[in-house]
Amino acid sequence: MMTTVLASVATMPGVFAALGGVLPVASVNWHSVLFLLFAAVACACAVAVVLAENVVRMAFYLVLSLASTAGLFFLAGAEFVGAMQLMIYVGGTLVLLVFGVMLTAQAPFVAIKTSSGDRLLAGMVGAALLAVLLQAAFRVEPWRRPAMADVAAPAATPIGMALLGVRVDEPAAGAPATAVRSGYLLPFEIVSVHLLVVLVGAAYLARAKRRRTPRAIDVAASSVGPVVTARQAARSSASALVSGGGR
Amino acid sequence: MADFLINTVGLPEWLAWTITAFVAAALILNVIAGGALVFIWAERKIAARIQDRLGPTRTGGRFGWLQSLADGIKLLAKEDLMPEGADGMLFRLAPYISFCASFCAFIALPFAFDFVGQRLNVGVFFVVAVLGLEVFGVILAGYASASKWSLFGSMREAAQVVSYEVPLGMCVVVPVMLAGSMDLVTIAEKQAGWFTNWYLFHDPFTFVIFWVYVTCAVASVNRAPFDLAEAESELVAGFHTEYSGLRWSFFFMAEYGSMFLVSALAAVLFLGGWNGPIPVATLVGLSEGTGDTANYFVRLIGCGNLLLKATLGVLLMMWVRWTLPRLRIDQVMTTCLKYCTPIAAAMFAGVMLWQLAFPGGVVRGLSRPAGEIREGWLEGPGGLSPGRRVSSSNVGATGRMESQDVVQVVP
Numbered sequence: 001m002m003t004t005v006l007a008s009v010a011t012m013p014g015v016f017a018a019l020g021g022v023l024p025v026a027s028v029n030w031h032s033v034l035f036l037l038f039a040a041v042a043c044a045c046a047v048a049v050v051l052a053e054n055v056v057r058m059a060f061y062l063v064l065s066l067a068s069t070a071g072l073f074f075l076a077g078a079e080f081v082g083a084m085q086l087m088i089y090v091g092g093t094l095v096l097l098v099f100g101v102m103l104t105a106q107a108p109f110v111a112i113k114t115s116s117g118d119r120l121l122a123g124m125v126g127a128a129l130l131a132v133l134l135q136a137a138f139r140v141e142p143w144r145r146p147a148m149a150d151v152a153a154p155a156a157t158p159i160g161m162a163l164l165g166v167r168v169d170e171p172a173a174g175a176p177a178t179a180v181r182s183g184y185l186l187p188f189e190i191v192s193v194h195l196l197v198v199l200v201g202a203a204y205l206a207r208a209k210r211r212r213t214p215r216a217i218d219v220a221a222s223s224v225g226p227v228v229t230a231r232q233a234a235r236s237s238a239s240a241l242v243s244g245g246g247r
Numbered sequence: 248m249a250d251f252l253i254n255t256v257g258l259p260e261w262l263a264w265t266i267t268a269f270v271a272a273a274l275i276l277n278v279i280a281g282g283a284l285v286f287i288w289a290e291r292k293i294a295a296r297i298q299d300r301l302g303p304t305r306t307g308g309r310f311g312w313l314q315s316l317a318d319g320i321k322l323l324a325k326e327d328l329m330p331e332g333a334d335g336m337l338f339r340l341a342p343y344i345s346f347c348a349s350f351c352a353f354i355a356l357p358f359a360f361d362f363v364g365q366r367l368n369v370g371v372f373f374v375v376a377v378l379g380l381e382v383f384g385v386i387l388a389g390y391a392s393a394s395k396w397s398l399f400g401s402m403r404e405a406a407q408v409v410s411y412e413v414p415l416g417m418c419v420v421v422p423v424m425l426a427g428s429m430d431l432v433t434i435a436e437k438q439a440g441w442f443t444n445w446y447l448f449h450d451p452f453t454f455v456i457f458w459v460y461v462t463c464a465v466a467s468v469n470r471a472p473f474d475l476a477e478a479e480s481e482l483v484a485g486f487h488t489e490y491s492g493l494r495w496s497f498f499f500m501a502e503y504g505s506m507f508l509v510s511a512l513a514a515v516l517f518l519g520g521w522n523g524p525i526p527v528a529t530l531v532g533l534s535e536g537t538g539d540t541a542n543y544f545v546r547l548i549g550c551g552n553l554l555l556k557a558t559l560g561v562l563l564m565m566w567v568r569w570t571l572p573r574l575r576i577d578q579v580m581t582t583c584l585k586y587c588t589p590i591a592a593a594m595f596a597g598v599m600l601w602q603l604a605f606p607g608g609v610v611r612g613l614s615r616p617a618g619e620i621r622e623g624w625l626e627g628p629g630g631l632s633p634g635r636r637v638s639s640s641n642v643g644a645t646g647r648m649e650s651q652d653v654v655q656v657v658p
Contacts, residue, residue, distance in 0.1 A: 030261065030264075043478040054334070056334075056337065056387070056390050056391075057334075057336075057337065060337060060340075060387065063383060079367050079368050079369050079373065080369045080372070082373075083369050083373045083376050084372075084376075085370045086373075086377060086380065087372070087375070087376035087379065090380060091376065091379050091380070091412075094382065094383060094386070094405070094409070095381070095409070097386055098386065098402070098405045101386065101389075101390050101398070101401075101402070102402070129602075153624065178348075196262075212378075
């Protein structure tokens with residue numbers, strides 16, 4: 001019994017090898033297959049964003065499209081960019097989704113119809129962009145097989161070090177010492193100051209408006225003269241009550 | 248494992264990689280599903296004991312071991328309902344989105360030195376990013392249910408999760424800063440040795456920020472006292488009011504999966520990962536070079552350590568849940584914006600100054616330099632740099648390996 005099991009296990013690899021020979025599965029470049037899969041999902045969902053009529057469904061398709069793009073980044077070994085894509089774009093769409101829900105919450109599942117003029121205009125702009133991109137894409141020299149072995153393991157550390165001001169490239173042999181710290185520190189700081197300005201501005205715009213605008217009744221009171229306004233009347237009656245209580 | 252299948256068993260390469268990917272995925276799935284079974288039982292027992300009851304006692308022997316299994320069968324047999332006015336597609340998809348986000352984050356989580364689905368250079372970042380996506384399922388569920396309870400619940404959840412991501416991110420940055428890497432494996436390796444090497448005891452600031460992390464983690468997985476999304480005394484059941492049967496159980500599995508995930512992340516970031524409080528393996532003489540079996544055994548011990556720490560974290564969450572009353576939404580926001588965020592920011596600055604003043608931690612006399620005592624080890628002497636993680640033997644296969652494992656990334 002045991003030997004038959006062992007024998008069948010031993011023949012298994014041969015069977016699988018034969019299977020691989022029959023099906024073209026062994027010769028397939030799986031990297032390309034997965035690339036095409038992710039790309040197809042990204043494109044299909046992007047089209048679905050345009051065609052969907054419900055805001056929340058649009059946001060949902062957008063999430064799928066962006067997440068597939070993140071998958072493409074992971075496939076290319078750019079883990080940092082992929083995680084960034086997930087955090088910033090996919091996470092940012094979350095807020096869009098919330099807005100969509102809040103704006104359409106008074107009636108369930110509001111449908112938004114796009115006018116045909118808008119569709120035409122968007123189609124023209126999109127086609128123009130696609131033409132430019134295609135032209136640029138086909139100008140690149142022919143794609144080679146991804147050569148992972150040539151590159152050291154991709155790491156985000158150089159980017160982070162460069163943002164701290166460490167020089168990215170190897171300095172020339174006779175370079176002066178002052179040229180050492182020339183990473184991305186300055187652009188990084190400029191961008192962060194910009195973001196700070198935007199944050200302060202947003203906080204200013206969003207804060208509760210407490211400015212005293214004169215009420216209509218007060219305006220009327222001041223223009224007419226010694227007419228007792230409601231508030232003054234209330235105040236005087238309250239003081240009368242207090243003084244009355246004191247008595 | 249793929250190398251073993253190719254070289255020893257003799258399978259063709261494509262099949263070996265596929266099998267390897269499936270085995271890894273199945274193992275992770277089992278951690279989530281099996282964990283949920285155990286934790287649901289534990290939650291019932293703990294809740295009962297805290298409230299001076301007995302909890303399940305009959306199903307499957309004296310302690311009600313099989314209660315979760317019986318619950319599962321009941322859920323399978325339940326009628327699968329969908330409200331008439333619901334958005335069908337989103338309603339059906341929402342539980343799986345939640346579950347997928349929870350599942351994906353486990354891919355980058357190391358259980359022991361080599362026990363990691365896909366070792367990512369930016370593991371911490373990936374886990375935090377994917378964990379934030381779980382809220383999508385909840386919002387879609389709340390919207391698609393066409394019920395006001397659900398909508399309220401999901402809106403609360405959105406507000407809560409978006410706010411708590413800020414202090415959570417700040418807490419997570421501290422161990423990253425101390426280890427100098429976002430690779431979870433490297434972070435845990437740097438805490439090897441006695442428990443005094445753990446980042447929890449690195450300095451007073453990290454001790455404080457660990458508890459801020461615990462607060463934010465509890466809030467980000469929507470457990471009481473932050474479970475406003477399903478406040479059953481106000482909103483019936485919040486976002487999953489309209490769900491029943493298997494779909495509802497997927498939400499639950501996602502919740503327990505996330506609880507386990509944030510606990511394991513806390514263990515890796517602050518509690519030494521798979522390094523036990525006392526380096527047992529090294530003390531009994533198992534160390535690098537003792538052979539493959541010893542290596543594997545030590546890693547199993549490490550895996551047990553990590554699972555134990557994560558389970559303790561989950562039990563802590565249950566204890567908190569049955570002890571503290573639920574907060575109001577404004578109190579939740581106050582906790583986040585007025586307490587957690589400023590404390591986390593101040594502690595972040597404090598850790599930075601501490602690193603400048605006394606590099607190497609608070610109890611330097613007790614702790615030996617990392618690298619002498621460990622349960623699990625690096626690729627070689629000085630092998631901490633993330634650039635070395637692709638050893639020369641499997642460089643050619645890296646592209647294929649990543650392409651196999653990355654399938655699960657898209658929720």
